Amino acid sequence: MVSDTMCNGFERETAAMVSDVTQDTVELLQTLIRNECVNDGTAESGHETRNADVLQTYVERSGVDIERWEPTPGRASFVARLPGTDPDAPSLCLMGHTDVVPVNVDGWSNDPFGGELIRNADGYDEVWGRGAVDMLNLTSSMAVVFRSLVDRGFRPKGDLLYFAVADEEAGSAHGARWVADEHPDAIRCDYVLTENGGLHYGPEGHRTISVNVGEKGVAWRRIRVRGTPGHGSMPFGSDNALVTAAKVVSRLADYRPPPRFHELWRGQVEALGFDDEMTAALLDEDAIDDLLDDLPHAGAKGHFHACTHTTFAPNVVSTVGRPKTNVIPDVVDLDIDIRTMPGDHTDEVAAHLRTALGDDLYDRIEIEILMDDPASMSRIDTPLWDSLQRAIGVPFPDARLNPQFIGGFTDSRVFRELGAVAYGAGLFSPMIDPADFGLRFHGHDERIDVESLRLTTELWERVVLDLLG
Ligand SMILES: [Zn+2]
Incomplete structure (x- = not known):
């Protein structure tokens, strides 16, 4: 050499x-x-x-x-x-x-x-x-x-x-x-x-x-949702854990935490060489979310969002016990892939989840920490x-x-x-x-x-x- x-x-x-x-x-x-x-x-x-x-x-x-x-x-x-x-x-x-x-x-x-x-x-x-x-x-x-x-x-x-x-x-x-x-x-x-x-x-x-x-940090969580078991032939008024879990999933999907810029963000954006308008929007905490909404390129959208936000991806659902078509499930687990910005530690992740789910849902779930690296x-x-x-x-x-x-x-x-x-x-x-x-x-x-x-x-x-x- x-x-x-x-x-x-x-x-x-x-x-x-x-x-x-x-x-x-x-x-x-x-x-x-x-x-x-x-x-x-x-x-x-x-x-x-x-x-x-x-x-x-x-x-x-x-x-x-x-x-x-x-x-x-x-x-x-x-x-x-x-x-x-x-x-x-x-x-x-x-x-x-x-x-x-x-x-x-x-x-x-x-x-x-x-x-x-x-x-x-x-x-x-x-x-x-x-x-x-x-x-x-x-x-x-x-x-x-x-x-x-x-x-x-x-x-x-x-x-x-x-x-x-x-x-x-x-x-x-x-x-x-x-x-x-x-x-x-x-x-x-x-x-x-x-x-x-x-x-x-x-x-x-x-x-x-x-x-x-x-x-970014990794804060994988398992959310356990409990309900009441019952017969699948009589669902009206039942307490189906999967139905509650679906609400958890959709609230997480809709959650829009505010952007946060880390110390390298400005340099990363400027190195990309976009026009002045795009650069300014990417560097403005009040403008970036609207910009991301309108970006046509799916890859760029996800990338820029991930660079500037703590993110929540509900990726795995499993019925605890043996799932059966005629049984209303009483326990469902959801694995959530959470990636955190600097400053979001264990307590901040819990606060995000409470905000995302609302008190009504947050207070009836159990949360297990799978990974917790800032x-x-x-x-x-x-x-x-x-x-x-x-x-x-x-x-x-x-x-x-x-x-x-x-x-x-x-x-x-x-x-x-x-x-x-x-x-x-x-x-x-x-x-x-x-x-x-x-x-x-x-x-x-x-x-x-x-x-x-x-x-x-x-x-x-x-x-x-x-x-x-
Ligand atoms: Zn590798």
Whole structure:
């Protein structure tokens, strides 16, 4: 790999090395995709031990310490540590999750677990398969850089960690959350790089590259609605829990909490380059809701709304006990996916629910907390930010980093709770259109071009050498 940002001059690399490590990333990514570590949210799914085995074998070297856990059968995670020479120097963790979300095979043009390398119509090679962008591309490229540095005798100032972690896609109970609760010192570090960033916005010459620095909170709730059982042949005047649950659902769907702007919102909007009128409306708490109502593009509507509001999605309904067509149900559960803005914690979520449902309904439901992680944000006045900026500036001298606050959640939140500065990064090729690319996350035909794998692999190396060299 290239040596232009290496600080200690421990190696002089050649062009051949560049292609070697990119080839390693491609092959490792193909293997991880083929292992089919599909996490459907149940404890029995995932099988991340398969990917953990491959990755551990790959990075295990003399001088590297490994700690591995399997909190649930089949769901291994491990951390590899290359100890630093200075115990007071800051440490850096490269973190990649090893699980992927399920697929609907019918929507795919190629085998979602084939890991095939296929040339596209524009002549670029792409690796196909579930996880190619979320996030086995990053997980594999991080492992390749870690091992490549170890093999070349790199001695970091602070510890360099590589954390391959299970169960990111279903909330981390069998992965990062468990390790953070049970073995926090094993993963404690100053800086973390993980998913997801590296998309190009704006014209050449005024390019910005996205880096995720914050994310919304996750406040999943189970609402239990009770009624009175009865015979389905005599519904008049009955107390049907499902009918009450339907009212809960429709009031949540109609609920319009006020907008709230986080500190990065202005920068995010301005980077999009809309006309003055649109920009002004997106930045005005009194105007944005009317604007969103009138926006024709469904994707943009949902995205801008999610960036500026705590949201409530009633997504699962289940009749407790055995549902039967001729029985009026007495217990119904509703699972609500709530994503919170900064400042909305447990009490504020309860207040939202009371407002949305009204006292009459709120007072007759029970609420169970399924997940309760607040929004998290890392500051950008840090040495890691500066290292990222320098590293991205090598292939793209005109680019400046563009901090993003995202609507989804990643394992960054777990590390931020532990006190680390965590960024979602990466570096894609400029030909990728961010809007189009977003559809590949959890979508059909997930794939990544080899050029992006090369850029990302080189990015990690440059950052590690810049920060720890
Ligand atoms: Zn992911």
